[in-house]
Amino acid sequence: MATDTLWLETRTAEPDLATTMARIGHHARTAAAALSLASAEAKVAALREAARAVRARGSEILAANASDLEEAESDGVSAAMRDRLALDPKRLEAIAAGLEAIAELPDPVGRVLAAWTRPNGLAIERVAVPLGVIGIIYESRPNVTADAGGLALKSGNAAILRGGSESFYSSRALVGALEEGLRGAGLPEAAIQLVPTRDRAAVGLMLGMSEYIDVIVPRGGRSLTERVQRESRMPVIAHLEGLCHTYVDGAADPAKARAIVLNAKMRRVSICGATETLLVDRKAAPHLPAILADLRAADCELRGDDETRAIDPAVLPAGEEDWRTEYLDAILSIAIVDGVGGAIAHVNRWGSHHTDAIVTEDQQAADRFLREVDSAIVLVNASTQFADGGEFGMGAEIGISTQRLPPRGPVGAEQLTTYKYLVRGNGQVRP
Amino acid sequence: MATDTLWLETRTAEPDLATTMARIGHHARTAAAALSLASAEAKVAALREAARAVRARGSEILAANASDLEEAESDGVSAAMRDRLALDPKRLEAIAAGLEAIAELPDPVGRVLAAWTRPNGLAIERVAVPLGVIGIIYESRPNVTADAGGLALKSGNAAILRGGSESFYSSRALVGALEEGLRGAGLPEAAIQLVPTRDRAAVGLMLGMSEYIDVIVPRGGRSLTERVQRESRMPVIAHLEGLCHTYVDGAADPAKARAIVLNAKMRRVSICGATETLLVDRKAAPHLPAILADLRAADCELRGDDETRAIDPAVLPAGEEDWRTEYLDAILSIAIVDGVGGAIAHVNRWGSHHTDAIVTEDQQAADRFLREVDSAIVLVNASTQFADGGEFGMGAEIGISTQRLPPRGPVGAEQLTTYKYLVRGNGQVRP
Numbered sequence: 001m002a003t004d005t006l007w008l009e010t011r012t013a014e015p016d017l018a019t020t021m022a023r024i025g026h027h028a029r030t031a032a033a034a035l036s037l038a039s040a041e042a043k044v045a046a047l048r049e050a051a052r053a054v055r056a057r058g059s060e061i062l063a064a065n066a067s068d069l070e071e072a073e074s075d076g077v078s079a080a081m082r083d084r085l086a087l088d089p090k091r092l093e094a095i096a097a098g099l100e101a102i103a104e105l106p107d108p109v110g111r112v113l114a115a116w117t118r119p120n121g122l123a124i125e126r127v128a129v130p131l132g133v134i135g136i137i138y139e140s141r142p143n144v145t146a147d148a149g150g151l152a153l154k155s156g157n158a159a160i161l162r163g164g165s166e167s168f169y170s171s172r173a174l175v176g177a178l179e180e181g182l183r184g185a186g187l188p189e190a191a192i193q194l195v196p197t198r199d200r201a202a203v204g205l206m207l208g209m210s211e212y213i214d215v216i217v218p219r220g221g222r223s224l225t226e227r228v229q230r231e232s233r234m235p236v237i238a239h240l241e242g243l244c245h246t247y248v249d250g251a252a253d254p255a256k257a258r259a260i261v262l263n264a265k266m267r268r269v270s271i272c273g274a275t276e277t278l279l280v281d282r283k284a285a286p287h288l289p290a291i292l293a294d295l296r297a298a299d300c301e302l303r304g305d306d307e308t309r310a311i312d313p314a315v316l317p318a319g320e321e322d323w324r325t326e327y328l329d330a331i332l333s334i335a336i337v338d339g340v341g342g343a344i345a346h347v348n349r350w351g352s353h354h355t356d357a358i359v360t361e362d363q364q365a366a367d368r369f370l371r372e373v374d375s376a377i378v379l380v381n382a383s384t385q386f387a388d389g390g391e392f393g394m395g396a397e398i399g400i401s402t403q404r405l406p407p408r409g410p411v412g413a414e415q416l417t418t419y420k421y422l423v424r425g426n427g428q429v430r431p
Numbered sequence: 432m433a434t435d436t437l438w439l440e441t442r443t444a445e446p447d448l449a450t451t452m453a454r455i456g457h458h459a460r461t462a463a464a465a466l467s468l469a470s471a472e473a474k475v476a477a478l479r480e481a482a483r484a485v486r487a488r489g490s491e492i493l494a495a496n497a498s499d500l501e502e503a504e505s506d507g508v509s510a511a512m513r514d515r516l517a518l519d520p521k522r523l524e525a526i527a528a529g530l531e532a533i534a535e536l537p538d539p540v541g542r543v544l545a546a547w548t549r550p551n552g553l554a555i556e557r558v559a560v561p562l563g564v565i566g567i568i569y570e571s572r573p574n575v576t577a578d579a580g581g582l583a584l585k586s587g588n589a590a591i592l593r594g595g596s597e598s599f600y601s602s603r604a605l606v607g608a609l610e611e612g613l614r615g616a617g618l619p620e621a622a623i624q625l626v627p628t629r630d631r632a633a634v635g636l637m638l639g640m641s642e643y644i645d646v647i648v649p650r651g652g653r654s655l656t657e658r659v660q661r662e663s664r665m666p667v668i669a670h671l672e673g674l675c676h677t678y679v680d681g682a683a684d685p686a687k688a689r690a691i692v693l694n695a696k697m698r699r700v701s702i703c704g705a706t707e708t709l710l711v712d713r714k715a716a717p718h719l720p721a722i723l724a725d726l727r728a729a730d731c732e733l734r735g736d737d738e739t740r741a742i743d744p745a746v747l748p749a750g751e752e753d754w755r756t757e758y759l760d761a762i763l764s765i766a767i768v769d770g771v772g773g774a775i776a777h778v779n780r781w782g783s784h785h786t787d788a789i790v791t792e793d794q795q796a797a798d799r800f801l802r803e804v805d806s807a808i809v810l811v812n813a814s815t816q817f818a819d820g821g822e823f824g825m826g827a828e829i830g831i832s833t834q835r836l837p838p839r840g841p842v843g844a845e846q847l848t849t850y851k852y853l854v855r856g857n858g859q860v861r862p
Contacts, residue, residue, distance in 0.1 A: 131835050253858070259860050374467070386553065403666065406836075426687075428817070429695075
């Protein structure tokens with residue numbers, strides 16, 4: 001791998017990290033200018049070629065991953081973390097297929113978002129364009145390297161990736177495949193760069209590089225995101241947390257309620273769309289025992305308010321701390337509320353404005369919940385675990401934004417664009 | 432004015448500014464929840480009623496403005512600044528009419544921005560919703576108080592206004608009229624609040640109020656904007672500067688070029704859309720003398736590169752400092768460039784990504800300029816002074832965003848909304 005050796009020589013044999021980071025930034029800025037003008041076909045070719053390279057370099061990538069796993073074990077990293085870190089042929093194939101899926105998405109650049117003509121004859125268009133250079137700071141899982149790099153590329157951006165130090169070798173090997181894709185399509189390799197060091201000081205440097213980076217995307221735990229929000233000189237697309245609720249209304253279909261609550265909590269407990277708090281309309285209390293039995297059978301710990309415990313004394317007590325906790329575990333807090341109004345008040349007070357669901361056959365209650373719950377995603381009669389760019393039909397996602405300003409909710413290729421105004425006249429001057 | 436007195440008592444007789452600001456924040460948060468659910472009709476009624484109150488309270492507002500002007504004079508504020516600050520019956524009528532124009536805009540809340548159905552039957556809608564609480568920090572001109580408050584209201588947001596200390600009394604009187612409008616429409620008065628002190632510490636406190644404020648909009652000079660971008664804990668919608676260019680291509684119509692350049696530079700020299708640098712294709716050099724004669728006749732100072740000065744030795748010399756300066760004055764820098772490619776390179780290197788124009792009859796040159804110039808607004812054959820929300824048909828504007836993330840370009844009522852996803856199912860769970 002002559003190229004990778006060169007990469008090591010020119011980008012890691014650097015005495016001064018600040019100089020290295022500035023050079024990476026400069027290369028990214030130049031690459032972004034080229035990427036923003038790249039044809040849809042060239043980007044598709046680069047993604048397909050990258051997928052091919054992931055498969056062709058399979059043994060190299062798995063060997064790199066083995067190095068990461070060895071170091072993780074000797075560093076005392078937990079088995080659960082090591083499982084998240086581990087690649088195998090199946091996971092590698094999923095990474096390659098993910099790149100191909102991104103290739104197949106509609107090109108998000110150049111879409112005419114609006115067009116109108118003014119009385120003076122000026123024709124105005126609002127057209128989607130790339131953001132520029134995206135800095136992505138993430139933790140552990142190596143597949144994020146391919147997803148994030150692929151989405152940035154699809155949307156015509158350059159990416160500077162700062163992966164978790166645990167997945168350093170794996171990410172480096174995957175970026176090698178992405179670079180091969182870019183080269184194969186005649187696009188600049190520097191469109192996707194990995195910060196070539198595990199030195200944590202690189203993160204602080206990235207957060208100050210407003211000259212070179214247009215947007216920062218943190219993807220990881222709360223402490224990473226909060227640090228990025230605090231320190232970044234650039235706008236941030238942040239995913240803070242998913243404290244999601246499912247509310248079972250008095251007019252709920254009991255069978256749907258059982259199926260949805262069980263799925264929303266237990267399908268996967270560690271994802272941001274997992275329900276953390278179950279709200280039950282006092283009128284739906286008769287359905288509660290069956291719902292709790294399902295959850296118990298699935299080994300879910302139950303913590304409820306006094307009314308819940310009056311119905312089922314085996315439920316542990318819950319307090320304010322539970323209403324504000326994203327467990328990401330097989331634990332559910334439960335509160336009895338007074339109808340849809342009580343549910344909305346609880347969600348807006350304690351939730352994280354991520355994803356919340358109502359189960360009801362009452363159209364009015366559903367409409368009120370949709371309107372008044374102040375969250376990025378609000379569902380009726382469906383599991384909160386659908387909070388996912390893939391499930392929304394966006395292809396891969398780089399995360400789910402819990403911010404208010406756009407992009408809000410799942411962030412896919414389309415959400416990694418901005419827009420500009422094109423105005424065509426024939427000599428107009430302003431009176 | 433019993434209400435205004437109450438307002439003074441409850442909001443300014445505060446020993447502790449931090450407590451005052453927190454209470455304002457809390458009131459704003461509560462008001463935002465109500466505003467986000469307010470009907471389009473109620474918002475229209477509030478804006479019309481506010482316009483009526485501005486007219487009815489005319490003498491009170493002008494008296495407040497006279498107090499501001501007196502203090503400004505004794506503080507040695509320049510005559511130009513005092514002119515910006517001054518209200519008269521005509522300017523007051525323009526403020527009232529501006530509120531009525533905002534009332535007539537289409538309601539930006541509840542628009543369905545996209546809708547699709549997934550193979551599993553989930554029906555997904557992306558719907559426009561208000562941002563929440565907007566903190567607006569601005570300088571001197573009192574009409575911004577009415578524009579900003581009116582736009583925030585139209586888009587269903589609560590606003591916390593921190594006006595320039597020079598316009599404190601004027602702004603307070605105008606906010607009294609806006610509050611009267613809100614009351615008249617049955618909406619919470621606290622939807623538009625003015626920070627009730629000239630203490631500059633209030634700005635610092637606002638920038639840290641992430642619990643209460645969702646977005647900060649600075650509107651003023653570069654030092655204000657840079658401070659806000661540096662210190663704000665919340666996302667910022669910022670207008671940095673307007674270093675705009677007009678490029679006269681070799682294929683320009685000479686008459687259009689003369690009219691556009693003169694208007695782009697001299698119609699008003701102090702607005703952000705005023706052209707600061709004229710770029711002339713070497714092939715268009717024969718048109719330059721007529722263009723420069725027009726500008727001289729309008730008392731514009733001319734600074735050019737060596738090639739320009741070879742054509743017209745009376746032009747003063749220009750250097751790098753000129754390419755990066757937003758004069759906001761009757762001064763123009765001029766560079767001869769090598770075709771549209773040279774123009775694009777100059778604009779992307781030295782410009783502020785705000786607004787840039789090409790004058791040409793060559794469709795290919797126009798398309799290339801539109802595509803490759805990386806600015807919020809790119810025009811063909813029209814004056815850069817059209818960079819304005821009103822001229823775009825957006826009604827009033829709160830500023831022109833030079834950021835990359837949306838909102839980019841003119842920020843009107845529509846741009847003060849975000850969106851959420853509404854998902855309707857019939858019992859779907861995720862496999």
